[in-house]
Amino acid sequence: MRKPAASKPAKRVKAKAVAKPAEPAMDVAVGRRIRDLRRVRQFSLETVAARTELSIGFLSQIERGLSSPSLRVLATLADVLGVGIAALFGASPSADGSSDRVVTRGLQRPELKLWRTGVSKQLLSPASTDNKLNLFLVHLEPGGSTGDELYTHDGEEAGLVLEGEMMLTVDNEIWSLKTGDSFRFASRRPHRFSNPAEDAKAVVLWVNCVTGAG
Numbered sequence: 001m002r003k004p005a006a007s008k009p010a011k012r013v014k015a016k017a018v019a020k021p022a023e024p025a026m027d028v029a030v031g032r033r034i035r036d037l038r039r040v041r042q043f044s045l046e047t048v049a050a051r052t053e054l055s056i057g058f059l060s061q062i063e064r065g066l067s068s069p070s071l072r073v074l075a076t077l078a079d080v081l082g083v084g085i086a087a088l089f090g091a092s093p094s095a096d097g098s099s100d101r102v103v104t105r106g107l108q109r110p111e112l113k114l115w116r117t118g119v120s121k122q123l124l125s126p127a128s129t130d131n132k133l134n135l136f137l138v139h140l141e142p143g144g145s146t147g148d149e150l151y152t153h154d155g156e157e158a159g160l161v162l163e164g165e166m167m168l169t170v171d172n173e174i175w176s177l178k179t180g181d182s183f184r185f186a187s188r189r190p191h192r193f194s195n196p197a198e199d200a201k202a203v204v205l206w207v208n209c210v211t212g213a214g
Contacts, residue, residue, distance in 0.1 A: 028065030118144025145194030
């Protein structure tokens with residue numbers, strides 16, 4: 001009788017390193033931009049905390065990229081720093097060094113991903129802290145939203161739903177907007193928005209006009 005062949009020791013399979021998500025890098029970039037704008041304006045963390053009603057610890061975490069702020073928080077910070085939210089994208093200046101760009105190419109769009117809330121904004125207009133009018137392409141993942149809390153900021157905004165459905169709340173009214181529907185309201189009116197769909201993304205062309213930043 002043949003002796004059964006000795007079983008070979010099982011090979012150890014090395015666990016593959018799981019790549020870290022790229023989103024935290026976005027948090028770091030946004031946090032650095034907020035810190036730079038705060039220092040340019042010579043505001044202390046205490047000053048910003050008092051004006052935004054956010055804790056110093058939370059603001060410090062945002063600036064170090066340790067916390068991913070919501071759109072509501074970013075809008076509040078932009079207000080206090082005297083800029084539109086587009087200024088927080090931290091886009092690089094144009095290659096020729098000019099600050100009065102007219103065109104933004106499709107491959108050059110800065111993007112702000114609020115990955116914890118399922119909201120991302122692509123800046124379609126040339127980036128500048130001096131811009132009063134900014135054009136965005138907003139993507140809302142299924143279930144994505146600005147949060148349950150209404151928020152306000154400086155300016156006016158308007159938009160057109162290009163794909164999917166969006167729930168928009170302004171003051172105490174709620175509207176269901178579908179492809180082709182549009183809106184406009186003063187940003188000082190408490191508002192929020194969300195994508196109620198469970199399996200479809202919403203895309204909105206969004207305009208923000210800053211009236212008090214300078």
